[in-house]
Every structure is written in C-alpha cells, then in structure tokens.
Amino acid sequence: MASPDTWSSFESFVQATMREHSIPGLSVAVMQNGQHLYSGGFGFRNRSEGEPATARTVYGIGSVTKSFAAMAIMILAGEGRLSVGDLVRKHLPEFSFGDGRVAEAVTVHHFLTHTSALPPTPALKFGMRSHFEAWASPGEMERVQELGLWDEWIGHPPIETHEHHMDFLKGFDEEPLGRPGQQFSYSNDAFSLLGAIVQRVSGQSFECFVKRRILDPLHMEAGFHPSWLEGRADVTELYETNPEGEAMEAGHWFHAPAMVSAGFLKASVLDMLRYGQSYLDCSVLQPGAISQMTAPLFPCGRDTYYGYGLRVHPNYGGTTVVEHGGSLKGIAAQFGFVPEEGIVAAVLANVKDVPVDKIWRGAINPLLGLPMETVWSRPPDCECTHEHLARYTGTYRSGEGAKVEVILEDGELFAMENSERKALRPTGTDTVGIMRRGEETEIRFITGPLGHVDAMFYGLRILRRDR
Numbered sequence: 001m002a003s004p005d006t007w008s009s010f011e012s013f014v015q016a017t018m019r020e021h022s023i024p025g026l027s028v029a030v031m032q033n034g035q036h037l038y039s040g041g042f043g044f045r046n047r048s049e050g051e052p053a054t055a056r057t058v059y060g061i062g063s064v065t066k067s068f069a070a071m072a073i074m075i076l077a078g079e080g081r082l083s084v085g086d087l088v089r090k091h092l093p094e095f096s097f098g099d100g101r102v103a104e105a106v107t108v109h110h111f112l113t114h115t116s117a118l119p120p121t122p123a124l125k126f127g128m129r130s131h132f133e134a135w136a137s138p139g140e141m142e143r144v145q146e147l148g149l150w151d152e153w154i155g156h157p158p159i160e161t162h163e164h165h166m167d168f169l170k171g172f173d174e175e176p177l178g179r180p181g182q183q184f185s186y187s188n189d190a191f192s193l194l195g196a197i198v199q200r201v202s203g204q205s206f207e208c209f210v211k212r213r214i215l216d217p218l219h220m221e222a223g224f225h226p227s228w229l230e231g232r233a234d235v236t237e238l239y240e241t242n243p244e245g246e247a248m249e250a251g252h253w254f255h256a257p258a259m260v261s262a263g264f265l266k267a268s269v270l271d272m273l274r275y276g277q278s279y280l281d282c283s284v285l286q287p288g289a290i291s292q293m294t295a296p297l298f299p300c301g302r303d304t305y306y307g308y309g310l311r312v313h314p315n316y317g318g319t320t321v322v323e324h325g326g327s328l329k330g331i332a333a334q335f336g337f338v339p340e341e342g343i344v345a346a347v348l349a350n351v352k353d354v355p356v357d358k359i360w361r362g363a364i365n366p367l368l369g370l371p372m373e374t375v376w377s378r379p380p381d382c383e384c385t386h387e388h389l390a391r392y393t394g395t396y397r398s399g400e401g402a403k404v405e406v407i408l409e410d411g412e413l414f415a416m417e418n419s420e421r422k423a424l425r426p427t428g429t430d431t432v433g434i435m436r437r438g439e440e441t442e443i444r445f446i447t448g449p450l451g452h453v454d455a456m457f458y459g460l461r462i463l464r465r466d467r
Helices: 004-021 062-078 108-112 123-127 129-135 138-146 149-154 162-171 188-202 206-215 257-263 269-281 287-293 356-364 386-390
Strands: 025-032 035-046 239-241 247-249 298-301 304-306 311-316 319-328 331-338 343-349 394-397 403-409 412-417 420-426 431-436 439-447 453-458 461-465
Touching (some): 025 269, 025 356, 035 269, 062 108, 062 188, 062 287, 062 319, 162 188, 188 206, 269 331, 269 343, 386 403, 394 453, 403 453
Antiparallel strands (some): 025 035, 025 343, 331 343, 394 403, 394 461, 412 420, 420 431, 431 439, 439 453
C-alpha cells in the first residue's frame, strides 16, 4: 500500500509532466484489491472558464475502446453465438481486400490481434468526414485546409456504414501484409469490423450491445456519440498543440459512425476503474475468456505482446501488466491493470500525443516497489557498422498517411517525421530507439526474402519502404 508521501510525490511528478508537455487538463484514478487508493484531477477541463478537471470529468478514451470491442466478441463467444476461430466471412460475407484471396483466410482471432494482414488505410479519416462537415467551426475548417487534409477527405465519399467501409477496403489498392497470422500491424479497420460482427451476430448496434452488456452492468456513465455529452456538467473541452507547443482549443469531438468500436467511447477515470475491476473479479466474462483476452498472443514490441484488444507485458517488475492507450483529437488515454497485485489504474487527458503512459506507470510503479520513473524497457546501445546502418536509409510510408525518412549523416542515423528531425539510437541488429511523446520507443526494420530492408515497424504499424 502506497503512503501519503508517495501520492504527494506522484502529484509533483504529474504536475512536472504537464508543464513540460503543455497538458491543459488530466485526471487519474487508482485502486487496489477493490479499494480506491487515489483519484483526482489536475489542471482544467475548460481552461478559458477556469473549470477544473476532476475524477468525474468525462474524456474520450480513444483506442482503449478496442478492449470493449474485444470483450463484446468474447461475450458472444461465451454464449456460443460465434467463435474466435470463425472466418470473418462467415459473419461478413462481403469482406475483402487486395485480390480477395488473403481475406478468405482471415479469422476473428486475426482481427482481435491485429494480425489479419490488412495494411494501414485512411478509412478512419473518411469515416469522420460527414460528422466533421456537420459540426466543424470555421476555425477548425481553416486548420484542416491548412494541413492539406480537406483535399484528401473530399477525394473520397464518406464512410458512414459498415457496408461503406467494406466497399472501401475492396477498392483499397495496397498489397496485404503477407498472410494472416504472420505479422502484427495495428488496424483500426479490423476493430471497426469487429463492431460490424457484433452488430450482425447480436442483431443490435455495437453501441447498444456494449451499453446493455458491459456499461450498464458495471454502472458506468459512459457513451459513444457526442450527443451523449449534451447536458452533462463535467465534460472536458478538447485541445490541440500548435507548432509553438502551446495547447489551443480544438473545437468539436471527432466521430465516425461506422468505426465507433475502434476508438470513440467517452468515460471518466472512475468509470474506467469499474471496467478494469471487471477483469479481476470476472463480473462480465468468465475466467477462461479473460485469460484469452490477456494472454501474450503475438509480439508487438520489445517484451510486449498483444492479446485481444489489450497489450500485455509478461514480466514488468516481476509481474504481468495489461494495458492499452488511446489518442485522437483532444484525447490521450492510458488504462490497465496488474492482475497478480489487484491494481487498476486510468489516466485521461484532453490533448493528444502527450505521455499519459508515463503518468500511468508513475501511478502503478510505487505499488510494484519500483521507482516512479521506471520505463517499460531500455535496451543497451548496439555498435553497428556504417554499412549496416546504411541499409536502413530510405523513405517509409503507410496508407494511413505516416511518412518517415531515415537518413545517415557522419555515421549517425536520423529520422525525419512531420518536419521534425530525430536522432536514432541503434539498440540491436535490426532495431533503433527514437524519442516519441517524451519517451524512447523502438523502430524495428524488416528484411524481406531477398535480404533487403523492405519495411519498418513503428508506432505499432508496418510502414513500407519506397522502392
């Protein structure tokens, strides 16, 4: 059990991180063995009105929503209405991508583990288009046009239904990432279509199914559509960081009707404790289903694996940590639990691309007997020859819009990303460290069958190298 001095130090840690990264508002909640240890808000949910963030403030949770999609699938599996081994086409006959042959072999399990061979696509942008057009302020529209996004958005019809989404994937002109089950590449498309499977199997919308089977039984005050927020007093405003590093008001919530299961739930940190506790007391799923969701099924980073909608660290400080993050406009989320220690924690903030995972670890580390600043892992330096490093140079892209250029100067590697130049630290024969959101993460270079570097694994996605 952490002492009052621990939480005082934690609060100083949070405040220092917020200052460093210009975070307007943030909320934290921690419990252990069913007992609340800490909850509170920092900064403002509405800075211009001076309204403070609290433990009850509602934020977006972004991709933490994916674990709700996985839980919904496991509920249906437990009732015998589907199996994770089912081919996706059993439930979505029109599902296809590439030349269609790879799609024939994709199972629900592949969707749940991001191993379907679906390459990253821009579908989420098109999924948010119609809602953005209806709600965007003049300032928001101007910013989107300045970034060059509007031309891309209007170049494709909006994706408003699951059928629209599957039509889009049929026509998406990019090769699959090998065969299903071969490689991990994070896929918003896969988790969006898991929502379609829940809808078809249950006979009700994904949102209604999750409300009836997860949110209501856990007494969670949470919802999906921005209209759910209307009339609620303790809801955050959204912020975004300008080129000078200052947090500015970001306008209305993004929403994608056909892709809600990929990242659009809204909740408070107290709600997320109730949700996390359900994994420990088996109040929604049977123990066997929870074991499936939290098993280290497929590697997705150094000492890190993916289960079903959750990341798993099998040996963090001698114990298993299960977690997931989320990020979207005005959203930074980190949620997870430590089953062996009965710990559940959640951190939610109102600006994207800030290190809420650092704050989340700062909350659980003392409970695990670790220094507050302990990171997931930090591999040692690796000595590499100039010739070896030169193999990595080139431009890497994904269909989502990511672009990273790797250059070699005076024996040192650098990456150019979003006009920002970052040093790369060799950490292995095919890996380098790169600073992202204030902490080092890893890039892994992927060598093809002919011995050439064909791609990189970065930000949980596979980015292909320009030929």
